[in-house]
Amino acid sequence: MRKQTKIFALLASVCVAALLGGCTYESGPKAFASTNFDTTPATPPEGLNESGAEWLKVALEKAKTDPEAQKYWYKGYVKNNILARQVNSMFNGAVINDKGYNVDARIAAQPYQYYRIDDKHYIRAKEYWVTARDEPLAFDVLAGFEDWLPFMDKAVQLPDDKVYGTETATFQLKMTGAEWLAKSQSPLFEPLKQQLGDRPDLNYILNESTIKTTFWIGKEDRLIHQYETWIILPLPEAGTMDQQVFFQLYKYNDPGIHIKDPSEVERYLLY
Amino acid sequence: MRSRSILSTLGWAVYAIALFLIYQLLVKPAFLDLSWIALLIFIPVLAGFYFLIHPSERRQVLVFTIGFLLLDRALTRVDVKTTAALLIGGAIAVIVIALLVKWYGRLDWKAVGALVVIALLANVTFNRYTLTALSHFTVQEETARLYNGDWVDYFPITLYDVDGDGKQEVITYGNAMELPLPETVEKPETEEEKKALAEKLLHLQSEPLSLYVMRWENGKLVRMNNKELPAETLDRIKHQMPTDFPGFPYYTMKDDQLVPNVQRQNFAEGMMQIGTTPYRAFMLDMENIANKLEENKGSMDLRHELGRHYKDLHIINGVLSGTYDGKPFSGKTDATKLLTTMMLPDGREGLMIMGQHISVMVVEADGSLKEAYTLTRKEAELATAEFIPADIDNDQVDELLLAGKPSYILKPTPEGTWDILWSSAEGDTSFRFSNFAAVGSGEPEIIAKAKSWVSTTDSRYLRGFSYSPEGLTENWRIYLPLINVQIGDIDGDGQNEIIGNMYNTHRILVFKRHNIPVLPLTIAVFVGLVAYGVVRRGRHA
Numbered sequence: 001m002r003k004q005t006k007i008f009a010l011l012a013s014v015c016v017a018a019l020l021g022g023c024t025y026e027s028g029p030k031a032f033a034s035t036n037f038d039t040t041p042a043t044p045p046e047g048l049n050e051s052g053a054e055w056l057k058v059a060l061e062k063a064k065t066d067p068e069a070q071k072y073w074y075k076g077y078v079k080n081n082i083l084a085r086q087v088n089s090m091f092n093g094a095v096i097n098d099k100g101y102n103v104d105a106r107i108a109a110q111p112y113q114y115y116r117i118d119d120k121h122y123i124r125a126k127e128y129w130v131t132a133r134d135e136p137l138a139f140d141v142l143a144g145f146e147d148w149l150p151f152m153d154k155a156v157q158l159p160d161d162k163v164y165g166t167e168t169a170t171f172q173l174k175m176t177g178a179e180w181l182a183k184s185q186s187p188l189f190e191p192l193k194q195q196l197g198d199r200p201d202l203n204y205i206l207n208e209s210t211i212k213t214t215f216w217i218g219k220e221d222r223l224i225h226q227y228e229t230w231i232i233l234p235l236p237e238a239g240t241m242d243q244q245v246f247f248q249l250y251k252y253n254d255p256g257i258h259i260k261d262p263s264e265v266e267r268y269l270l271y
Numbered sequence: 272m273r274s275r276s277i278l279s280t281l282g283w284a285v286y287a288i289a290l291f292l293i294y295q296l297l298v299k300p301a302f303l304d305l306s307w308i309a310l311l312i313f314i315p316v317l318a319g320f321y322f323l324i325h326p327s328e329r330r331q332v333l334v335f336t337i338g339f340l341l342l343d344r345a346l347t348r349v350d351v352k353t354t355a356a357l358l359i360g361g362a363i364a365v366i367v368i369a370l371l372v373k374w375y376g377r378l379d380w381k382a383v384g385a386l387v388v389i390a391l392l393a394n395v396t397f398n399r400y401t402l403t404a405l406s407h408f409t410v411q412e413e414t415a416r417l418y419n420g421d422w423v424d425y426f427p428i429t430l431y432d433v434d435g436d437g438k439q440e441v442i443t444y445g446n447a448m449e450l451p452l453p454e455t456v457e458k459p460e461t462e463e464e465k466k467a468l469a470e471k472l473l474h475l476q477s478e479p480l481s482l483y484v485m486r487w488e489n490g491k492l493v494r495m496n497n498k499e500l501p502a503e504t505l506d507r508i509k510h511q512m513p514t515d516f517p518g519f520p521y522y523t524m525k526d527d528q529l530v531p532n533v534q535r536q537n538f539a540e541g542m543m544q545i546g547t548t549p550y551r552a553f554m555l556d557m558e559n560i561a562n563k564l565e566e567n568k569g570s571m572d573l574r575h576e577l578g579r580h581y582k583d584l585h586i587i588n589g590v591l592s593g594t595y596d597g598k599p600f601s602g603k604t605d606a607t608k609l610l611t612t613m614m615l616p617d618g619r620e621g622l623m624i625m626g627q628h629i630s631v632m633v634v635e636a637d638g639s640l641k642e643a644y645t646l647t648r649k650e651a652e653l654a655t656a657e658f659i660p661a662d663i664d665n666d667q668v669d670e671l672l673l674a675g676k677p678s679y680i681l682k683p684t685p686e687g688t689w690d691i692l693w694s695s696a697e698g699d700t701s702f703r704f705s706n707f708a709a710v711g712s713g714e715p716e717i718i719a720k721a722k723s724w725v726s727t728t729d730s731r732y733l734r735g736f737s738y739s740p741e742g743l744t745e746n747w748r749i750y751l752p753l754i755n756v757q758i759g760d761i762d763g764d765g766q767n768e769i770i771g772n773m774y775n776t777h778r779i780l781v782f783k784r785h786n787i788p789v790l791p792l793t794i795a796v797f798v799g800l801v802a803y804g805v806v807r808r809g810r811h812a
Contacts, residue, residue, distance in 0.1 A: 025721070026742040028696040033677055037648040074545065078552050081655050082516045089521065091542050103539045107475070108518045109422040114539035123473060123535050130469040137540040144546025177553070188550040192557055201564045202557065204589065208605055208627070213549065229549035232627070232654075233556055234607045236563050236571045237514045239625035241556060242654040245549045270459070271469035 052155030052171035052215070056148060059217050059224045063142050068253040069223055070097040076247035082238050094257045095141050102259055120262045128270040145224070147186040148213065151175065161216055163225040164250045168216040177209035177233065209233045224249055280381040287339050287389035289796050294340060295402045296793045303732070303750055304723040323804045334376025335386060342368040342390040347399060365391070400780060403750040406790045408782040411768065414485070414492050417445030418777040419452050420478040420529070425774060427513040430759035433484055433495070433504060438763035441485040441492055441770055441779060442508055443755075448494070449479040475531035480524060482508060485779070487762045492779060510575065514608070520552075520559045532559065571607045578612025580620045591624065595634040602640025606630065613660035613669035615643060616685045623660075629653055631683070644683055651675055661707030663692075663717065663738040672717065674704035680738065693743065701731040708758035710735060711784030712766045716746060718756060733771070749782065 050058075063069050075092035088109075093102040100117030113124035114132070116139070121132035155171040162168065181189055181196075196202055209232060216226035231243040251257075301309040324332050345364035350356040369383050376382075398410040418426065430439040459465045484500065485492040497505065522529050532555060541551045567573070571586035584593035586609065592601035606624035613631065615621045621631040621643055631644035646653065656675035663670050663680065670692060671681040680693040695702040701722040709715045717738060722731040733753045736743035753771035760767050761781065769782040 023724075024742040024744045025695075025702075025724075025736070027693040028677060028699070029694060030691040031694075032650040032679075032691070033694075033697070035649060035652055076542070076545070076548070078542075078548065080519060082519055083514065084655055084657055085516060085519075086655070087516075087518055087521065089538070089542070091539070095543075101543055103543060105535070105539050105542075107533060107535070107538060108521045109424060110475070112535050114536065116540070116543075121536065125472040125535065128468065128472055130472050132536040133473065134534065134536045137537070137544065141543055141545055143544035144548070144550060147546065147550065177557075180553075184550075186547070186550050188547060188554055192554060195561065199561065199564075201569045201588075202561055205557070205560055205564075210627075211549075211553075229552075231549065231553055231556065233560065234571075234605070234626060235516075235560060236567060236607055238516065239606075239608045240627055240654055241519075243552060243556065245552050247545050247548065249545070270472075271465045 051153055052157065052173070053149055053152035055169060055171060055217050055222070056145065056152050056215060056224075058222050059215075060142060060145055062222050063224065066221075066223070069221075071095060071254070071257045072249050072252045073254065073257065074247060074249050076245075079244045079246075081242040081244075082235060094259060096257065096259055097141065098139075100139075100259050101141065115259075115265055117259055117262055122262075122265050122269070124265075129265050129268045130270050142224075144186065144188075147184055148173075148215075150183055150185065151180075151213075155215075158214070160219065163216050163248060166221070166225050166250075167219045168225050169219050170214060170216050172212065172214040174210070174212045176207060177211055177231075178203065178206040180211050181206060205234050221252065223252060279379075280385050283335065283382040283385035284389055286335070286800075287386055289800050290336060290339055291343065291389065291393055292793045293797050293800070296405060296790065297797060300748075300750060304725070306723065306725045308725055320804070323801070323808055325808055331376050331378055331382070334372055335378060335382060338368050338372035338376065339386045339390060342386065343393055346390060346394040400751065404748075404782055407747040408749060408769070408784055410780060411490065411762075411783045412492050412779070412781040414779045415447065416777045417443065417447050417483055417779070419447050419450045420480075421476075423517045423529070425754060425772065425777070426517065427515045428755040428757055428770065428772065428779065429511050429513060430757045430761065430770065431508060431511045433500070433508060434486070436763070437760075438487055439759040439761050440487075440495070441757075441761060442512065443483050443485075443779065444480055444512075445483040445777065446479045446481060447777075449481055473536070474534050477531065478529045479527060480529050481527055482512075484508060492761075492781070520555045523559060523562070572609045574609050577609060577622070578620050581612060581622055584609050584622070586624075591632070591640060595620075598634070598638060600634045600638045600640060602632070604630075604632075604640075610658055611660055613671060613683075614662070614667060615683055616668050621683075623658060625653070629658070643687060644689065646673075646681075646689070651679065657704065659704055659707055661715070661717065663707070672704040672707060674719075676700050678702050678704055678719075692740075693738070701729050703731075705733065705756045706758050709767055710747075710758060710769060711786075717743060718758070718769075719743075720753070733769070751780075753780070 071094065073092075073094050077088055077090040080087045088106065090106045092104050095101040100115075102116075103114040105112055105114055115122045115124070116136070121136055122129050123132045151173050152171065155173040158170040158172055160167060161170050181193060210230070212230040214228045215224060217223065218225050226248045229245040231245070233241045233243070235241040298313065301313070305312070321329070321333075342364060345368065346361055349360035349364065365387055369387055372378055372386060373380070373383050398413055400413060401408075401410045404410065426444040428441060428443045431442055432438065433440045433442075459468045482497060482505070484495045484497065486495050500508070517524065518529060521533050522531055542548050569587055572584075573586075574581075574584040576582050577584055580596045582594045584591070586604060586606060589603055589605065590601055591604040591606065592599070594600065604624060604626070606626035608625040610623040610625050610629070612620050612622055615631070615633065619633050621633050623629065623631050628648055629646040630642045632640045633643045635641055648654075651673060652675050656673055659672040659674065660669040661672050662668065668683065671683070671689075673679040673681060677695040677697070677699065679691055681689040682692050684690050702719060704717065704719045706718040707715055708718065710718070717736040719734055719736060720731040721734050722729060731752060733749040733751065733756060735746040737746055749769070752773055754774055756769060756771040758767050758769055761770065762768065766784065770779060772779050
């Protein structure tokens with residue numbers, strides 16, 4: 001038999017042996033891999049003399065007045081985990097304050113675009129641009145952050161972190177849904193507050209829930225760069241619903257931010 | 272002369288069959304399991320094959336090999352939306368590859384004919400998914416798509432003997448019959464058409480959704496008519512369905528509809544008041560929970576029957592009540608879900624419930640409840656985990672297969688703690704337990720989704736394992752990323768089938784176990800082919 005034929009026969013035998021060989025998945029570490037549930041925050045760095053409330057107040061003030069904070073990119077999502085299922089909504093795009101924003105969005109696996117500039121509002125769904133005709137909400141991208149201020153005095157400072165290379169001071173606060181609802185001045189909570197009187201079952205849900213919010217505020221620019229809220233709610237027939245709300249605001253004043261002229265949308269408008 | 276010609280044609284046909292089996296059952300699985308290692312092995316093997324063929328025949332054999340594999344692949348990829356597209360696409364693939372093989376390979380027409388016939392037969396005589404499982408299974412059935420809506424990625428599946436004939440029916444949700452796809456999609460031309468489409472696109476739409484109860488009839492799954500099922504039976508079926516919340520909190524399943532709770536414009540504008548996002552998300556959650564509680568009359572969970580001993584289980588107002596062996600019990604709880612039951616070391620049947628943590632409760636002689644075992648969120652990611660009781664060591668005490676990241680096999684000890692018998696490897700986020708059941712007529716097996724140890728992607732396939740203290744020994748694989756896997760006897764032959772589907776396909780697949788040693792036979796074919804090549808080469812040399 002020629003030499004190359006022998007080598008080939010040998011290689012073929014190796015292949016056959018490899019294919020016939022069974023395999024056993026040996027155990028990993030026989031100990032529970034600890035999760036981050038109820039972890040105690042690490043010791044914060046020294047040198048910050050202001051409270052979390054002060055940091056958030058300054059950040060909101062700067063966001064309104066700093067000319068270099070009037071346009072930025074953003075991306076965010078809401079992830080809803082129930083049993084083995086995850087349902088997401090996502091958002092990303094750019095904002096130019098007092099002008100408009102665009103949103104590449106997704107609700108439960110259905111992508112769409114929302115374009116808002118001055119008093120014009122358009123939606124792109126399934127390849128078609130259409131005029132959005134519902135009554136618009138106020139154009140105020142940082143609305144709602146001030147509602148966190150009453151809670152921020154109790155925020156715990158976490159070790160500094162980096163968001164897209166920006167050094168940030170990090171603050172975290174934790175409470176139940178019942179505490180959140182009771183102390184918050186947000187008008188969004190009014191319908192639920194009114195409903196609670198007749199519904200002890202909802203009070204039970206609120207008392208058993210956990211709300212945990214974290215802010216990442218730039219140490220140099222004092223702007224909000226990231227925030228996250230975990231909402232853990234008891235859910236009938238499902239244990240709990242673990243919901244993560246997460247947003248990043250980045251590249252403040254990026255010269256590359258451009259929101260297209262309405263005429264570029266209107267030429268493709270279906271109706 | 273004529274018989275030599277027939278032999279030559281048969282020879283090419285046999286070679287095509289051998290090639291097909293070797294490629295589908297040895298080469299492809301090797302790449303799926305071994306990734307780049309398979310490449311390292313097969314490059315020298317291919318080089319070996321190249322030199323094994325006598326130079327005078329090399330061109331013909333190589334062109335036939337490549338042509339056959341290309342045509343087989345082309346035929347599997349032909350557009351199947353319409354019969355005309357299928358026939359035209361298939362004919363073009365056959366003609367182009369046949370002519371190329373004839374011209375470049377200088378093969379005679381009989382060889383080309385053998386190539387075409389075997390490739391065609393391989394694409395029309397059996398379900399191609401069979402190839403992913405053929406070492407142990409054949410695909411008995413693949414249903415049509417059961418859901419024609421826009422966004423739901425999967426629905427739960429369960430098995431339940433609806434009509435008491437000893438065969439389990441396959442139950443899931445769908446709307447293919449209620450929402451047939453249009454034959455063609457017309458572009459809007461007139462103002463009215465444009466306005467109508469714009470109206471439709473502006474808002475998320477409700478979708479019809481029905482229970483699909485499917486019975487095995489003449490080798491196929493056939494939908495039973497829901498109208499012919501008594502209301503009481505339908506109610507029982509609904510209780511058998513695993514709890515699921517497709518689209519929650521953005522959609523609600525209500526009165527045979529999936530109803531949107533948000534709309535595109537308002538939702539985007541709300542989220543773009545970025546600081547309010549958690550407030551809005553929380554309000555949407557609470558609205559849904561309030562509706563759910565109202566619909567359930569304040570009940571957190573309810574089961575008529577669970578396990579061997581539990582009946583009339585109910586969680587309401589922070590109290591869990593029911594009967595155990597016919598004796599009533601009740602006790603306080605913060606759980607919201609009745610999960611399952613498991614046999615415990617003291618011989619009692621424990622009731623597993625889920626709130627923020629997991630508890631296994633036992634009923635005391637005085638009718639009170641005691642927490643016998645607990646699993647906290649600190650120990651494992653419980654919110655998205657699944658829990659499968661399984662007596663894997665045949666000691667009449669159930670172990671708990673915890674499907675999560677990581678996955679564990681937990682044994683309850685008489686002291687009220689968990690002994691970890693096995694855990695998935697650190698960093699393996701793919702492994703997930705799926706079932707514990709006998710597939711075919713054998714012993715119960717652990718069924719799990721797992722990726723190959725060398726793969727860098729999260730693609731995972733269904734595998735059967737046996738447990739031993741050394742680890743999980745693999746018994747079989749199906750090279751498909753199956754989800755919603757259920758094991759049961761749906762055709763009434765006393766052997767269990769595997770029923771499942773793939774993400775976002777909404778087609779149910781039924782796998783039947785066989786006892787033919789397909790893999791050793793294919794290896795024998797491979798060895799035979801190599802031996803034939805060696806002998807032929809020796810004669811030519």
